[in-house]
């Protein structure tokens with residue numbers, strides 16, 4: 001009896017003393033979250049070590065700041081763990097670095113969401129029986145120091161490929177992404193393009209007018225590379241390629257069901273159409289993205305390593321667009337409304353999880369990264385977690401609004417000065433610019449309004465965004481009118497500044 005009591009007491013003490021960990025509580029993805037964060041820390045240390053070698057103080061400081069941002073990426077998360085022991089991140093701060101694994105995953109997720117969002121319009125505006133092609137296009141491995149030139153070359157060659165006679169009539173659009181791996185030869189790299197292409201059904205008739213066999217794709221791609229290399233003054237020699245053609249791989253995208261059954265007897269391939277995007281969009285997008293994040297941390301060929309190759313790679317890919325849409329995909333994505341945070345959606349999802357009585361309640365925690373090692377959990381309420389998220393979003397909008405209001409005043413001052421100097425060309429340009437900024441400010445203000453955080457600002461500022469300055473010299477504003485606008489902006493700026501980090 002004494003033992004039982006002591007054991008119970010002992011267990012209790014142990015429970016309260018030892019912190020709960022994400023890995024133990026979120027058995028389905030806790031380990032992965034720990035691993036990804038550890039990779040971020042390793043990346044940050046590489047950049048920090050690099051910064052210490054840089055002589056230019058400003059550049060060194062910039063690099064250290066970057067290392068710091070990556071170090072802090074997702075070091076604190078508000079999470080919800082469901083009855084299947086899967087942890088969802090409700091809120092966290094991200095570094096948005098191009099080489100951060102965490103942030104790359106978010107970008108992939110956003111891509112999936114965008115494809116999902118445009119699918120209904122794709123079906124409506126194109127043909128739901130259109131098929132999908134997944135392709136890989138390569139080039140001879142360049143030296144790592146030349147990577148940027150070759151990525152630009154490939155990007156232009158790809159655009160040219162899409163306008164080739166045979167493809168032009170059947171291609172509707174899609175997206176392409178770059179992947180770069182370490183080449184087999186020292187100091188070289190292996191850049192390639194993966195793409196998804198929506199293409200009319202008539203293409204897939206292999207006796208028809210449009211169908212292209214793999215060799216034909218390779219020939220067309222090589223021609224495009226050759227033409228663009230010539231334009232850019234880069235060397236290109238067909239003798240560098242087997243059969244004189246760059247390697248390509250072209251596959252028709254199959255349905256998830258089809259992929260699952262591919263080893264079964266009597267299996268007949270089923271190809272995905274645009275209609276399948278509605279139910280299988282994630283599968284199709286992942287089909288491409290799995291190629292961009294496939295390698296493991298410890299492999300010989302891991303991208304992120306503390307060596308000269310990686311540092312050079314990082315420099316070379318700066319400013320290169322990793323993912324780009326084209327054709328109707330580009331148009332439809334441009335039409336998508338800006339992301340809007342909706343707290344009700346999150347609450348509804350959680351209620352939906354909990355509606356099943358057999359399931360446990362969704363648990364909410366704060367997860368904090370400890371000792372370069374793992375996430376440790378502490379209790380949190382859903383309200384508090386969502387409040388943090390909301391506050392963060394509100395603050396981001398307020399910061400944007402501050403910058404826009406400042407820019408308005410720059411234009412307004414320019415208008416006053418140019419009017420004084422009778423330089424009406426400058427006045428005219430400044431008015432055009434001001435109206436553009438006003439339109440942007442109005443949109444930002446509307447976003448802030450939706451969060452319910454504008455009461456005080458409205459009282460003082462009475463946002464008259466609709467009143468655009470008239471681009472007409474018969475109605476030039478008086479100096480005092482413009483000065484009044486500047487004052488009003490200054491007041492709004494002060495309110496925003498004072499209320500960042502605390503609600504109105």
Ligand SMILES: [Zn+2]
Pocket residue numbers: 070073074094095096097100101102103
């Ligand atoms: Zn990050």
